[in-house]
Amino acid sequence: MPQVTLTVNGKTHTVEVEGRTLLVELLREKLGLTGTHVGCDTSQCGACTVMMNGTSVKSCTTLALQADGASVMTIEGLAAADGTLHPMQEAFREHHALQCGFCTPGMVMSAVDLVQSHPQGLSEADIRHGLEGNLCRCTGYHNIVKAVAAAWPVMHGKQPVAAE
Amino acid sequence: MYDFAYEKPAALAAAVSSLASDMEAKALAGGQTFIPVLKQRLNKPSKVVDLAALGLSGITVTADTVTIGAMTTHGDVALSADVQKAIPALAHLASMIGDWQVRHRGTIGGSLANNDPTACYPTAVLALGATIVTDRREIKADDYFQGMFTTALEQDELITKVIFPIPQRAAYQKFKNPASRYAMVGVFVAKFASGVRVAITGAAQGGVFRHAAFEAALSANFAPDAIAGIVTPADDLNSDIHASAEYRAHLIGVMTKRAVAAA
Ligand SMILES: Cc1cc2nc3c(=O)[nH]c(=O)nc-3n(C[C@H](O)[C@H](O)[C@H](O)COP(=O)(O)OP(=O)(O)OC[C@H]3O[C@@H](n4cnc5c(N)ncnc54)[C@H](O)[C@@H]3O)c2cc1C
Ligand code: FES
Ligand code: FES
Numbered sequence: 001m002p003q004v005t006l007t008v009n010g011k012t013h014t015v016e017v018e019g020r021t022l023l024v025e026l027l028r029e030k031l032g033l034t035g036t037h038v039g040c041d042t043s044q045c046g047a048c049t050v051m052m053n054g055t056s057v058k059s060c061t062t063l064a065l066q067a068d069g070a071s072v073m074t075i076e077g078l079a080a081a082d083g084t085l086h087p088m089q090e091a092f093r094e095h096h097a098l099q100c101g102f103c104t105p106g107m108v109m110s111a112v113d114l115v116q117s118h119p120q121g122l123s124e125a126d127i128r129h130g131l132e133g134n135l136c137r138c139t140g141y142h143n144i145v146k147a148v149a150a151a152w153p154v155m156h157g158k159q160p161v162a163a164e
Numbered sequence: 165m166y167d168f169a170y171e172k173p174a175a176l177a178a179a180v181s182s183l184a185s186d187m188e189a190k191a192l193a194g195g196q197t198f199i200p201v202l203k204q205r206l207n208k209p210s211k212v213v214d215l216a217a218l219g220l221s222g223i224t225v226t227a228d229t230v231t232i233g234a235m236t237t238h239g240d241v242a243l244s245a246d247v248q249k250a251i252p253a254l255a256h257l258a259s260m261i262g263d264w265q266v267r268h269r270g271t272i273g274g275s276l277a278n279n280d281p282t283a284c285y286p287t288a289v290l291a292l293g294a295t296i297v298t299d300r301r302e303i304k305a306d307d308y309f310q311g312m313f314t315t316a317l318e319q320d321e322l323i324t325k326v327i328f329p330i331p332q333r334a335a336y337q338k339f340k341n342p343a344s345r346y347a348m349v350g351v352f353v354a355k356f357a358s359g360v361r362v363a364i365t366g367a368a369q370g371g372v373f374r375h376a377a378f379e380a381a382l383s384a385n386f387a388p389d390a391i392a393g394i395v396t397p398a399d400d401l402n403s404d405i406h407a408s409a410e411y412r413a414h415l416i417g418v419m420t421k422r423a424v425a426a427a
Contacts, residue, residue, distance in 0.1 A: 018167050019167055019168045019169055020165040020166065020167045020168060020202070043196065043200050043266070046263070046265060055239070055264075055268040056264055056265050057265050057268055057269055058265045058269075061196060061199045061200065061269070063170070063192075063195065065170045065214070066192075066195065066214065066216065068172075113264065130264060132263040132345070133263025133264055133266060
């Protein structure tokens with residue numbers, strides 16, 4: 001069987017996979033990282049979003065073998081070792097940006113990428129367009145957009161997260 | 165998904181001979197179309213040949229051309245300052261494909277090889293009169309697209325890059341299908357010293373096509389109103405749950421006017 005070697009949340013793993021094994025299957029079933037969800041399995045909903053080599057990808061639409069040599073970050077890798085939440089997680093909590101929470105891991109990973117890749121600032125329209133690949137059945141998106149806007153200054157070292 | 169063997173060759177010649185030695189083998193680029201197809205068991209390759217290690221990504225701009233490597237992602241084209249400057253319409257088109265996750269993986273070569281009848285890139289290639297370079301030849305845009313999901317490519321032929329001539333003015337306007345984000349109708353308009361070319365996606369049963377009547381009118385007068393009286397026949401256009409052929413025919417005019425205004 002083919003092998004894939006990749007770094008997940010800073011730890012290197014070598015895992016046996018099939019050609020058809022998806023990255024999300026490797027993460028959830030081989031590494032037990034079940035924070036990454038599968039919502040649609042048809043590349044639409046973004047629940048499976050992880051960071052691969054620094055950009056957001058749908059792990060249900062990536063073969064495990066395509067991630068050979070890659071550095072992957074999942075929702076489990078965001079918080080600090082002592083449990084302190086990442087500013088995006090904190091902002092989601094503060095701004096009530098989740099209800100059932102199913103979309104949240106993917107939404108947070110996309111949001112982190114969006115904020116990191118926009119050091120010049122993010123308008124509300126940028127946030128809505130930027131999160132187009134993530135569907136939420138509960139929140140109506142409004143509080144998610146608020147949370148991402150609130151996390152931007154914190155992630156860029158400008159001010160702390162504060163609820164309205 | 166059926167299982168398959170997986171290869172990641174390090175040289176173009178090796179990738180081509182791997183595909184040539186096995187009619188059931190398929191190339192893999194970003195996987196944003198191919199992996200969903202595999203999941204639906206619509207394709208059963210014996211072997212998947214990953215093009216990621218062939219060094220086929222990158223953007224080069226000269227005084228009159230923009231050349232994009234086949235493995236360059238939509239995201240890289242969208243964010244390229246060089247493309248934004250040389251052919252802003254092309255960067256804009258790339259920025260409107262799917263969503264960020266899709267743009268981070270999906271490639272121009274994969275989009276053109278696939279030739280989905282609702283895909284965006286085929287309009288830019290056809291309207292700009294681009295040249296598709298493969299491992300063995302150069303193919304003119306007008307000869308490349310041969311109907312829905314059909315191109316001039318042979319089974320073992322790989323796109324290596326696409327060369328776009330830089331127009332005087334150009335724009336892409338897409339009326340998105342709100343669920344899939346593919347084009348319900350997408351129009352790319354390009355103005356050169358030699359005349360105007362207009363390519364339409366999303367609308368026709370045969371995939372991307374040039375609109376001769378609009379091209380003639382816009383070559384004479386590059387203004388939205390120049391096409392005002394021209395009726396697009398609905399005969400060969402798609403009708404589905406999203407839009408009737410007549411509605412698509414109407415949208416073609418509307419989106420073309422918007423593209424001319426934006427160019
Ligand atoms: C949610 C979603 C939304 C999308 N929205 C849009 C949209 O709005 N507009 C749009 O245009 N597209 C859209 N797409 C499709 C996307 O652009 C794909 O990236 C693209 O169609 C295929 O590119 P790929 O690199 O992923 O190719 P793959 O999926 O890897 O390959 C596609 C096909 O091309 C072949 N191939 C790949 N590279 C080459 C090459 N260099 N030479 C020869 N053959 C090759 C493969 O064998 C395969 O048959 C969307 C996709 C998704 C999942
Ligand atoms: S589970 Fe991957 S996009 Fe929905
Ligand atoms: S919080 Fe339930 S799907 Fe988003």
